[in-house]
Amino acid sequence: MSARRYRSTVACHSCRQRKVRCSINVTGVPCIRCAQDHAECVVDPLPAERLTKRGKSARTSRRNASARHRLRAATSSPSIRGALTGGNVLRPPRTPAFQRPPSESPVPAPAPATSASERYSIQDEERNGLEIAEAALGNPEQAGQVPFYTGDKTGITSTLTLLAPEGTLPRHFLIPSRATTSLSEEDRNYLASKGVFNLPSSEACHCLLQAYFRHVHTIMPIIEADQILHFFHAGRLHEFNLLLVWSVFFVAVNFVPSSLCEREGYDSRKAMKAAMYSHAKCLYNNSGERDKVVLLQSSLMLGFWHSEVDEHVQPWYWTGISVTLCQILGLHRNPDAARYNASITDRQRHLWRRLWWTCFFRDRWLSLTLGRPLRIDLDDCDVAMPLVGDLLYDLNHVPESLLSAFIPDEVSLLAEYWIHLIGMSRLLGAVLSMSYKTARPKPSREQVEALEAEISCHKPPGQAAADWNGPTRFYLHHLQLHYQATLIVLYRPCITDPPDELSPNHQTRWQEIIRSKADSAASRTNEILETLAQENLLQFALPMTPPLLIPAMQMHLLSCRTGNPLSRRLRLNKLNVCMMVMEEFQKVYTVASIYRGIFAKAIREICPDRLDEHPDTSVSIPAAAPLAAQPDDIVNSMAAGNPGVGTDMDDMVDALLDESSALNFWETWGQFWIE
Numbered sequence: 001m002s003a004r005r006y007r008s009t010v011a012c013h014s015c016r017q018r019k020v021r022c023s024i025n026v027t028g029v030p031c032i033r034c035a036q037d038h039a040e041c042v043v044d045p046l047p048a049e050r051l052t053k054r055g056k057s058a059r060t061s062r063r064n065a066s067a068r069h070r071l072r073a074a075t076s077s078p079s080i081r082g083a084l085t086g087g088n089v090l091r092p093p094r095t096p097a098f099q100r101p102p103s104e105s106p107v108p109a110p111a112p113a114t115s116a117s118e119r120y121s122i123q124d125e126e127r128n129g130l131e132i133a134e135a136a137l138g139n140p141e142q143a144g145q146v147p148f149y150t151g152d153k154t155g156i157t158s159t160l161t162l163l164a165p166e167g168t169l170p171r172h173f174l175i176p177s178r179a180t181t182s183l184s185e186e187d188r189n190y191l192a193s194k195g196v197f198n199l200p201s202s203e204a205c206h207c208l209l210q211a212y213f214r215h216v217h218t219i220m221p222i223i224e225a226d227q228i229l230h231f232f233h234a235g236r237l238h239e240f241n242l243l244l245v246w247s248v249f250f251v252a253v254n255f256v257p258s259s260l261c262e263r264e265g266y267d268s269r270k271a272m273k274a275a276m277y278s279h280a281k282c283l284y285n286n287s288g289e290r291d292k293v294v295l296l297q298s299s300l301m302l303g304f305w306h307s308e309v310d311e312h313v314q315p316w317y318w319t320g321i322s323v324t325l326c327q328i329l330g331l332h333r334n335p336d337a338a339r340y341n342a343s344i345t346d347r348q349r350h351l352w353r354r355l356w357w358t359c360f361f362r363d364r365w366l367s368l369t370l371g372r373p374l375r376i377d378l379d380d381c382d383v384a385m386p387l388v389g390d391l392l393y394d395l396n397h398v399p400e401s402l403l404s405a406f407i408p409d410e411v412s413l414l415a416e417y418w419i420h421l422i423g424m425s426r427l428l429g430a431v432l433s434m435s436y437k438t439a440r441p442k443p444s445r446e447q448v449e450a451l452e453a454e455i456s457c458h459k460p461p462g463q464a465a466a467d468w469n470g471p472t473r474f475y476l477h478h479l480q481l482h483y484q485a486t487l488i489v490l491y492r493p494c495i496t497d498p499p500d501e502l503s504p505n506h507q508t509r510w511q512e513i514i515r516s517k518a519d520s521a522a523s524r525t526n527e528i529l530e531t532l533a534q535e536n537l538l539q540f541a542l543p544m545t546p547p548l549l550i551p552a553m554q555m556h557l558l559s560c561r562t563g564n565p566l567s568r569r570l571r572l573n574k575l576n577v578c579m580m581v582m583e584e585f586q587k588v589y590t591v592a593s594i595y596r597g598i599f600a601k602a603i604r605e606i607c608p609d610r611l612d613e614h615p616d617t618s619v620s621i622p623a624a625a626p627l628a629a630q631p632d633d634i635v636n637s638m639a640a641g642n643p644g645v646g647t648d649m650d651d652m653v654d655a656l657l658d659e660s661s662a663l664n665f666w667e668t669w670g671q672f673w674i675e
Helices: 013-018 032-037 048-053 058-076 113-137 158-163 185-193 202-216 225-233 242-255 258-263 269-286 292-302 315-329 346-370 388-392 400-406 411-435 445-456 470-496 504-534 546-559 565-585 590-606 631-639 643-656 664-674
Strands: 146-149 172-175
Touching: 013 032, 113 158, 113 172, 146 315, 185 269, 202 225, 202 242, 202 258, 202 400, 225 242, 225 400, 242 269, 242 292, 258 269, 269 292, 292 315, 292 346, 315 346, 346 388, 346 411, 346 470, 346 546, 388 411, 411 445, 411 470, 445 470, 470 504, 470 546, 504 546, 504 565, 546 565, 546 590, 565 590
Parallel strands: none
Antiparallel strands: 146 172
């Protein structure tokens, strides 16, 4: 005999349509099912005649009164009414579910409505933990979309390894996506007021995307080309992720004609670049973006921003965010370390390797440039080195018409050069770890020579083919600049601090050999710069190009202190060539103006008698360069007897001439401009 089923007195629309029991009488709004489905819980008013048909028993009256007050308390609670569920605000019912007669006195609710809401929140949190465990064990109930990294042996799912047959579980897997990105009306209005929804003209978008893929993507292949080009070709670029769109535009502005910037309403290329950066940064901070891969891609591109008025948001800041996101996502670890991980797609594997090694590349060279510690320790990493196929994977899905319009013809060769650059960046990290750490043993002669031999094995090709286009030719020369800078950074500490195992006589001879090699690398840097100038390739310079000149300029400056007068003049001429190239760079990059001003002061200190023959060292910086204090103003202030500025600049010159380290100077430089 089946038990009699009683129909609920009150039910929401959803439960009535499903013909299931509704918990509204017990829990209030929302009911359990609507809370689990993240749906709006709507309750119609209950007609009075239906109450009379059900009887007037005291037990029923008390139950209904209690339900009425629970419902009223739930719908009036700000925490319930303002909660976001799936991008929608839970609203109270359109009309009250019950009308209390005027004569009826309020009956206190047995439990606050928020307790039910908190109970469902805890259940959601537990369900999230259950989904992580199921995905880690390889039997999820729902397909995952969000990358999740458990961490190493002490990570969140280490307990589950006890259940695995071989005691190992994958550290990378995908979990279901539950949180959705939604903007409140207030946030949307704010973003609209900032202009982030107003993309440039179609012509400008085409030019910016073309500039990105031909000049930036080849050295930072962090965007999936087929996806963004598909949206652009379909005329739906505004539907693509706007954070990535503005980030791409920001790094591409340096390579578009000035006439395009003027047609878009900007006074200069620098003004357009600042506006693009402002849009990208605004979206990064206020769009509610939850995809960590997107945030990583954007932060790597925003790391190209450098402005003296924005000290805390420098390349080092954005690169630090990139490294953190990489480690949160577990990109530093091989997802197939234990066994082939079927939950990770090939597209994700290719993209993740490109993202990780791009982040690694930025970490190594920024550490050299700014004199700051390496953030990435390769002893914690086991991800495979990148392959040419990693860079070409998504290009295989680009239609031929778009491929020829946006992607360089020599893309396969450029992919090989990028892998070459990553290998060189690893060697730079080895040099910095061996010779420039604060607490370190002095490297032996064998260690220095072994690392020198390994660097020599990564020497780039010497000549470009005659039929190569400008960007490809520049890329090869840019790779050569990285190589020469790495050699100089290796040699410089050995000039004044030779290995202890050498006898005094052998130390002197070895130091002479090392200095000669360092001078040769610096001279080779000058030859590359002259080639870039003669072939009109300086226009393709990237934000990381100006710092590559600094090691050679330091060697030239050191040589100006020794030798006969003719030798010193020759070295000063080589330094002056670098200063002229830096002057060309400062038209686009603020940091080049800062470098040039510092070296101008150093030249005046070392070679005051040669200024008449080298008027270029006076450093006349255009007023358009947005420097807080022009280098000429600093020097003039020193001449007028300003002790504060003179003391700081003298400290920097002393650091510049310190042969023991190429990094201490940059720490002093950073302190000078921040204080």
